[in-house]
Amino acid sequence: MSRDSVNNPAPVPAPAPKTQLLEIVLLWIAGVSTAMQFAKFSVSYDAVLQHYQTSATMTGMALSILGVAGLMFGVFGGIIASRVGYLKVLMGALLLGGLLSFIQSLLPNFTLLIITRLIEGFSQLGVVVTAPTLIAKLSAPQHRSLSMGLWATFFGVAFAVSGWLGKAILDQYGLSELFFSHGVLITSMAVILYFLLRNNPVLNIEPVAVNQGSFLRQMARVYRNPRSLLPSVVFLFYTCTLVSLLTYAPRLVDDAKLQALLMVCLPLVSTCGTFLAGALAQYVMRPQHVALMAYSGIGISALTLSSLLDQPIVFGLAVGVLILFLGMVSGASMAMIPALARNPSEQAQSYGLIAQFGNLGGTIGPPSFALLISLYGIYGLVSLVLLICSLGIVFSFLANRIKSTESV
Known part of the structure; x- marks a missing residue:
């Protein structure tokens, strides 16, 4: 052994980062509990309508107003989280969500109920910006796309x-107990995650210094950053399409039993596609390639629909294949963010932007599909899906030209 090797021993390599599965799963459950802010009003729509004796339009507003915060302040939420700290924002968002659910369980007057729903949107935004950022940080590189595929299922799982369970609680105990149960769930997740994550060394993410320019300048920078913008645009076309197809495609079938079956099964098929995309992005191909494949599959599936309408079972299967590919777009979009973002701050801003674009898609998609279906039937639906697919392919291709940071 040489003297140099004794005096200058080789450096010991740092241990490879490990995926913290328990923490990731609990953060995912927190996301599911937050998505239930939408789902609890969806499942209790008739009960809210009956209790408050208001119009269907106003009851629908109580359901949809939750998305206003994400639509208007998505990018702003990402910037705030990077400045204040991700864990602090997550805890505050979950506790705020629990408090608002407890207030709703008192069944206040309808005006106060609408106000709580509007504020609840900020709780939802805080979670969807911070939780996936922390999940990416807690995942080893070889598992990151898989973890993001799991995260992307949170919305569909919440509705399922x-x-x-939510319908069972509503039927057996009533509207107040449904809201109270949700408050208990989301508050419990805040307490559990606080004690589990507060001393986690992996999550020692320094907040971004405040001398990064004004909020408006930072927001403009996010919109100009293709690493944030392109995954969000790819996701926008997904949200334009999914909610609309889940709503309108089953109603094109005359068979009532098959229609009911599609309404139950299609959200689950979408969730399977989302997780499948995460697995493909982790082990087989880049997330951008998954998005390209998924949008191509959506287009091919849509082309078959107009000729299958007189064969209800085959039509239902074709819609299922289309929804599976749509779910894959969601998983691919989420997996793109940690693959392209250069730091946790950029990730959080990307998740804020994806929340904003997701709410935009959910706002403009259903009325657009409703109009074309009312005018042209199945051909209107297929034409709009093909247009959206074409745009999705273009932006997925542009995202594919960006070098992934995970390979650097």
């Missing part, structure tokens, strides 16, 4: 669970 709410349709099962």
Whole structure:
């Protein structure tokens, strides 16, 4: 052994980062509990309508007004989280959501109920900006796309669970107990995650210094950053399409039993596609390639629909394949963010932008599909899907030209 090797021993390599599965799953459950802010009003729509004796339009507003915060302040939320700290924002958002659910369980007057729903949107935004950022940080690089695929299922799982357990609570105990149960769930997740994550060394993410320019300048920078913008635009076309197809495609089938079956199964098929995309992005191909494949599959599936309408079962299967590919777009979009973002601050801003674009898509998609279906039937639906697919392919291709930071 040489003297140099004794005096200058080789540096010991740092241990490879490990995926903290328990923490990731609990953050995902927190996301599910937050998505239930939408789902609890969806499953209790008739009960809210009956209790408050208001119009269907106003009751619908109580459901949809939750998305206003994300639509208007999505990017702003990401900037705030990067300045204040992700764990602090997450805890505050979850506790705020729990408090608002407890207030709703008192069944206040309708005006106060609408106000709580509007504020609840900020709780939802805080979670969807911070939780995926922390999940990416807690995931080893070889598992990151898989973790983001899991995260992207939170919305569909929330609706499935709410349709099962939430409906049972509503039928057996009533509207007040449904809201109270949600408050207990989301508050419990805040307490559990606080004690689990507060001393986690992996999450020692320094807040961004405040001398990064004004909020408006930072927001403009986010919109100009293709690493943030392109995954969000790819996601926008997904949200334009999914809610609309889940709503209108089953109603094109005359068979009532098949229609009911599609309404139950299609959200689950979408969730499967989302997780499948995460697995493909992790082990097989880049997330951008998954998005390209998914949008191509959506287009091919849509082309078959107009000729299958007189064969209800085959039509239902074709819609299922289309929804599976749509779910894959969601998983691919989420997986793109940690693959392209250069730091946790950029990730949080990307998740804020994706929340904003997601709410935009959910706002403009359903009325657009409703109009074309009313005018042209199945051909209107297929034409709009093909247009959206074409745009999705273009922006997925542009995203594919950006070098992934995970390979650097």
